[in-house]
Amino acid sequence: MTDNYQQLIQQLGTFLDAGQIITDEARRLAYGTDASFYRLIPRVVLRLHNQHQVIAVIRACAELNIPHTYRAAGTSLSGQAVSDSVLITLSDQWRRHIIEDNGLKITLQPGVIGADANRYLAPYGRKIGPDPASINTCKIGGIAANNASGMCCGTAQNSYRTVDGMTVILTDGTVLNTRDEASKAAFRRSHASLLSDLTELRKEVDTNPALKDKIQHKYRLKNTTGYALNALTDFSDPIDILEHLMIGSEGTLGFIADITYKTVIEHPHKASSLLVFSTIEQASEATSILATTPVSAVEMMDGRAMRSVADKAGMPEFIAHLDLEAAALLVETRAGTHEELLSQCDAIMASLSAFTVIASVPFTSEPATVNTLWAIRKGMFPAVGAVRETGTTVIIEDVAFPVANLAQGVRDLQALFAQFGYHEAIIFGHALEGNLHFVFTQGFDVQSEIDRYGAFMDAVAELVAVKYQGSLKAEHGTGRNMAPYVELEWGKAGYQLMQRIKRLFDPQGLLNPGVIINDDPHAHLRHLKPMPAADDLVDRCIECGFCEPVCPSRTLSLSPRQRIVLYRELQHRRRNGDTAGAKALDTVFQYQGIDTCAATGLCAERCPVGINTGDLIKKLRTDKYQRFLPIARWTADHFATTTRLIKTGLGVAHSAQSLLGEHRMTALSNTARRWSHNSTPQWLPELPTINRHQLTESGNSQAHGEKKVVYLPTCASRTMGQQPDNPDQRPLTEVTLSLIAKAGFDVVIPQGLNDLCCGMPYDSKGMTEPAAQKSQQLEETLWQASEQGKYPILIDASPCAKRSVESFSRLMNIVEPVGLVLHYLLPYLELKRLHETVMLHVTCSSRKMGLENDMLELAKACASTVIVPEHIQCCGWAGDKGFSVPELNAVSLEPLKDQVPPDCRRGFSNSRTCEIGLSHHSGVPYQSILYLVDEVAR
Template structure:
């Protein structure tokens, strides 16, 4: 059924067209969250202000149109989907305010959880919830799902750390509990509702059996159903209302801001891995550990350990553990190193009596610590990575009372065997009796769906009925567990939930069939297909962890959405459906606008680089092979042609003036249909290219300097305060540090091949890369001398694909870190410096080192939040400037206090300078500015 015409007309009058999406590609892209369900919305609305939400809800109420809210879409139970209207958060929901010296923090729903913690970190505070998705999940979803995590338990979740809330109800009314005027107005306008909530609270507390059941259920981790504990924990109706909103999954209203009481973030931490001979021994140790000073205790059964035992870096003994082994990963945190040592001794003494098969002693060494946690964190993606193509990976989370945890684990293992889930693993937050179990499931035939239905029915009986546990501990009820809420809670509690729902949402427009549903089969409907698309991306579990680092997120598609659409295109083709219209839309949305820098792979649990798929698709479309061959064979001529174009543009700037040239360039680009590049004041001048090595000396160490092709062509912009080229500046710095600088022969013909590979010409790219590697090997005397490349993307390109092991290849950060710091004296500036960590620097693992070097150069280093990739992507800043401007849309406000910026990629610096209002230069400019050669020691 289509949406009412009058509703659509009113929405279009309210929301600009560029924030409304009803085309097949966009609605399909938004029809997926991290769950195994798919619902295609009829309309997607990107909202940027609370007033828009208010009016949308008023319209939805008037026209009886169901709406669903979405923050990051990392939900695992199908609660962020709609086949009606999906309301998603835009850019302007990112406000945060630290209060009372960090004791509280007020956050809008679009703030990513990790960003909230980053803001609190200097005060050694953090928010209580710590879901595994914290680097992607947004506050709106964290509160609406009452998400928790490994350390948060029940005491530090959103419900228990809530200090205030601003919310919008289904009728469009607004309540801000921290604003007395708003509270007074709400009491007048919604007095009957508040009276009814107060009465429900009194009735519930008076029903001793029901009240006792509620208290028991929330002694455990529990997100099944609505937060009925609000009715027994509070008697003030406003407190009842705000705490009902926590965990309501968008079924009771919209949360437009929340204030948290923060919790300590102790800087000292240590972890140990204790392996017990069997499940029973392992689980008997948990109640003992619960009484000790531990912040996390993670259970891993033998199957989960087996799933990661062959991964690189895993201890060899993991393979040798017995078939019945079960482990606990234990973490302790403290405010001081001394206190941490005392806690470790106390913890180990407490478990001394329990036999252990193996163990890794408590360690504060980050290498050991991170390795142990990698064992835990890699279990889920390990199952996802080995699943059969076309199946989905499902992660469920249940809670058993801790006193029966061992029996619960063994009974779950028996259910896996009974229903044929041999690959299933169990891990979880043992202190709370919270177990995650992961298994793979196909939904492409009725027998598979029936197997899943039978299995979930047995799980529900086991957990909710036999053990009195929770079917959802922290992932939210969604539509996945909606049919089982009454089974778990009983008819009286279930009826109470429906009373609350009808009181706050009488028309039933808010996220129908989520948490509460009249359909006992809702969990078996709208199951998401995961058809084969390409081996590069077939392991994608559509979790959305990749989205925050993607520069095209919010402009076109995210990596997750690119995969969703490509899967659908391939499935439709196999079914004989005409996909030409969808593919036409995908060309720009999915292929042309992808930066292909691969940051998504760093966030992906199964390591998928969506850029690899895009480059492959570009290669499939590439039709100028002869031109690519010519350019590869005449590279020096191509570089000289680029210098001439830059010189021409520079002459036009001098004749016409920068403002007029920029206007003319914009008009010409529009008239050409986007084929002509956009001129900006940050466009480089041509380099006056003169190659000359250092005077030879037997006493000085040698370094082969590889200036990237952009460094040989692009000099500083005309308006830059520094007019020396990167090439000259780098050579001067290396010589200052005492190096003799060498160059490979035939330098102007050499290229790493990146421009060819990114355009879909991998053969030409690989040929140029091999040619360059051979020249570097010769110039370095078969690897005797290090090779310094002045641009991090080129270094990354050369290091990929197993280059000759004799070569010592360095990007600027690593070379400065390993060879220049000891040769130079630093006099840091006391002025703010902005640092952009390029995608390639992140891939090279040098991000922290770059920041450390910058902090040697300046006492005030600024790293703009939320800018992970600049979107310039080689030449896309010229050919697709909207990608660069979108990726850097928040940069100017973030670096306004800075005098200069630094990076390690000349092309990135063009876009950064253009959109920041300050001059971005290579890192060597800053290092050269603040250093002098260290005097020789005698």
């Protein structure tokens, strides 16, 4: 590391915590990756908490002449979020929002996820205009900095058109709030020269008819190639020009510290239809007609695109029989009322009466069908990614043609695919704007492949930018990928104008160098990301980062994307004989990658190709825990004894707590962990008491005949009672029997109960043999107890219920607490709602089983106010990691305590172990939701 960087790190240490400065090689590699096919490894990665820290870092970098790059979510596809210098990332403290004018405006910090912004606006019937496909992951900082759009956004509702103000930090550390008159007045005094230069640029454009016409033409299309030169034609006030130049500037002109959007209507009624035409020409002509009707989105898909998803579950049968000449349009219309929606659907179809639709799914609002239709469109990018050769990457390009040339543009692109051998390439996109995405696979491991890609991109650029005067980047941003072609698209005058803008804002050239403005004609062929084979479980990963928001360890160690990046590098070093490098990386990966992974599998729910990184980690844990396998086998064979030992341990712990007190017990536990290098479990004051409730055969009465429930208390609920300050001290087993009895059901307790376990404690450690043994034993026992699946089976913790559902080979009706109450008990109960505020934690297993809404519905039937805290997808307890890696539980629940209202005294969930950590980090006791239901049930 050069002296300048060493000096920078020393300066940073005077105002940043050590944990905010990442300099070790492994994490710099992991944090430095984004969704593009470029790889740059930053010298320093920073995790900044607030505006003051950003300003201090900017000034320190300027003083030492060190480049720096801003990053939000890192879902960028064109290489604008990677750096080989200083990478500035945002901590979770950048998630504030302010709603104004009854939802007509919203001010958002750059760390707010786009989908969260829409969730905040939903009660007002509003949303933000941009709607990128990555909206569940991408953040406002990236949405604004890239001028991202999407399926329904078009050009009328993107960030450029809907921005109502912003706070921007320039490269000299100056802060400008364009909504604050005092701030603007001060800026006019301090930066008069900059504003004067912007005014001069505007005058030059105004007196150059050819350039002005070109700008106006370019922005009739969707266009994110280069800087937003339309700011120089749309506005006269230089501060307005500055504000709009920031949109789409990709972090090369300044840092957007917050942005205010004018929101748009979120219509309550929507309908979708899939229409298939015999040729792309027919589909394009139909698009021109549809543009005159009340459609909100028209997505075009060519024949190869349709074929790529034909074998996916739930697809309409006719898709498999379409030929490659066919083209489909996915149409959506939205309205304020149901009657208006029906009228619009009729009008849209009437407009197409002159066309032959060879196959279709008629307009529908039925949720399952609508979701299936949009899954067709959203599944195309991952469909190509899932079948690519290992070692290759998936590239998605993003162009716009004038709509009149759409069909011919598609034909010409298809001809280029054939010419350059991209036979798997597919085309789809936002037809109303002539915006097409094409997806293909590409290897970069040999020079001939790099040359092929380079020649292909030259041909694409000539076709789109020259022949059709279109946009080379319609909505994904210029990045590094199209930087060499900006001058080709804009011409010499336009490009020189952009170069002058860059120098005005960034005279030292420190802000995200190489992005948008790049003098290297081969920049798009350099720093290509390797994608070496690592393991079949994760080789399909395209490093998009969609998994990151739901990962409980992402702020402690690594996200799933970052785990895969490091594991790929580790395997690469091993194959290449770099023993020392592999050993060093493996040492880091043990904690960062393996020990701190919750292995919940939530990542698979967000992954476009369905990768469960937790499966890889459990596989790797097999080697780590191999030496403990004999002990695991013994505990599996003697499980009743094992649970008795756990009860004894709980008793000893509480006796010690009574004798020593909470403070001394905490100190003793911390000392033991320190001496044992964290190999002893963490003691918590919320550790449960012993469950002394006896489950006996008397619970198997036959009083109610066929109204029976098989009840399997999990090993956690059989051993653990309640924490000392819980309002209801009954064990969960007792409460469960009480509630079932109120509904008039008989309870069947399985034989040999104390020896039963679903196998999860073993599975989470990669011990597949004892895990399978216990699962099979449980399946056989429950099969008999339920009379071959005749009766529902309650497993009183959602993680164990989910594992059993997935592991059992025989069909049985297994439910967790929420499913039991809603589907079986509730018809026989009367619930008297409490006037009380309660917290509700939806476990990760419940989310994966699709129970989030059911759980909330049940809680709201029992309590007047139910709080589901934001930004907590998983509590991070992860089996027993709350004891062994308590820091994972702590970071996962870090946002929890501040969201507990002052009048809230308790919380509810459906996993006994999760409730320990929830109680500890919230300050209120958590219990099973069955306690709440039993309390209100009559």
